[in-house]
Amino acid sequence: MDEPLEKVPRDPADDFGSEAIARRRALAERAAGGALPHLAGAPVDPRTAAGNVENLIGYAQVPVGLAGPLRVVGAQGTYEVYVPLATTEGAMVASYSRGMAVARAAGGVRARVVKDGLSQHPMLVFEGFEAAVAARDVVAASFDELAAIASEDTRHGRLVSAVGEVVGRRLIVRLVFRTGDAIGINMAARATDRIARCLAERTGALECYVHGQDVEKRANQRALVEGRGRSVVAEVTLPAALVRERLRCEPSALAKIARSYAVGYTGLGTQNWTVQAANGLVALMIACGQDPAYVTESATGWLELEVTDAGELYAAVSLPSLLLGTVGGGSGKGTAAECLAILGASGAGKVERLAEVAGAMVLCGDLSLMASFVAGDFVSAHERLGRNRPGGSK
Known part of the structure; x- marks a missing residue:
């Protein structure tokens, strides 16, 4: 020291x-x-706020x-x-x-x-629970492909886990990313959107929601038990x-x-x-x-x-x-x-x-x-x- x-x-x-x-x-x-x-x-150059706020006044x-x-x-x-x-x-x-x-x-x-892991939770909706169970198996068998999708537009983030959870006729997919030194929300959201669309097409989902179980910025039990971020x-x-x-x-x-x-x-x-x-x-x-x-x-x-x-x-x-x-x-x-x-x-x-x-x-x-x-x-x-x-x- x-x-x-x-x-x-x-x-x-x-x-x-x-x-x-x-x-x-x-x-x-x-x-x-x-x-x-x-x-x-000392005042901050207002141009540096671009990308952080809209309609800047000070x-x-x-x-x-x-x-x-x-x-x-x-x-x-x-x-x-x-x-x-x-x-x-x-x-x-x-x-x-x-x-x-x-x-x-x-x-x-x-x-x-x-x-260390930032989770996202897209949701797929099916006609019945049997289709949701089958989709869960697709998630389990497709990790390498899903990880490749996640890596296509980022040099820093990577997918480290993908697990499906059946809730009635719905499938919640818990995706966990490593995000380097950033919080990484935007990166993870982009990757999640692409992964969810891929899974929906492959499994015949009726509906697909990127934030199907939205833990973002709210107190929730998953944050306590599973953790999110660091x-x-x-x-x-x-x-x-x-x-x-x-x-x-x-x-x-x-x-x-x-x-x-x-x-x-x-x-x-x-x-x-x-x-x-x-x-x-x-x-x-x-x-x-x-x-x-x-x-x-x-x-x-x-x-x-x-x-x-x-x-x-x-x-x-x-x-x-x-x-x-x-x-x-x-x-x-x-x-x-x-x-x-x-x-x-x-x-x-x-x-x-x-x-x-x-x-x-x-x-x-x-x-x-x-x-x-x-x-x-x-x-x-x-x-x-x-x-x-x-x-x-x-």
Whole structure:
């Protein structure tokens, strides 16, 4: 690992003054390895928005804060990053930073991408279930041909799995693609359209729908069980003394509240068993030029808090459906490119790092928020940091 990163500078007297902001920006520029003119307010060439938006009138301005440093023990070794988060929710960046500081003191968050595959689910409709069953057999026997179809108009994506599922007289075909460093939705959709049409013609389907079972940008059970995009796990073990000192509670109290939350989640029927994954993920997505609508799938997952035999706190999150990319979309433009540079996650070969950071960040945020619930300082922290009342009243 390189030299540890310094703490993000603060000025208790005037933290939103030009001097304090300049010090933090200089810190971010050193992390990024270059100037960050757009984060500093320089306008973006409107022509660069071509392909990303229609009827352009300008750019939305969302405050960006630095959380961290976050120490990640990833697949390629240990590294530290400042995490840019775009948000208007006061106290959120501070909460994530506290969790990151605690995890850093314990050696960092261990994070890995454990699965990679973007699924699409076209549907074929037949006269009866027997034809749907026969079509399922055609899918099973035709993988090589379907993979060849998928590769015809992309150099980066490839089909890795094709499985048919019979539902009455319908056949849902689960296609899984590898998409390189991009989210790859457009590539996968093009390939899926061609594959579905080929299968419909070969099997005599009455109807063919490219998005027959549309998991795109919606909470769904498949995202929880099968995963979509990058599946990430992150974990950290915190000594009991560290939990008491920095989180102001006992490891056993955190394990107890996690069990009670699990009971509550069961009644909700939710696919999101984390505490505030959506907070951090959508802030990271906006900062880094991702599609924030994917937070509905990406926030799917579990938080686990347990006390070990040695009395330490074991904490982990599993996020099976992170939809992130470091190439394509808006990732290479304006403030998004600058925020990815701060993370050291710009361009090809960096999506695994971005996914590791996202998983580690979610874990740190959940630890901090759960601790605030147990310690009873959640409301007071928001009153101190997160209240921007109309008219400036306190």
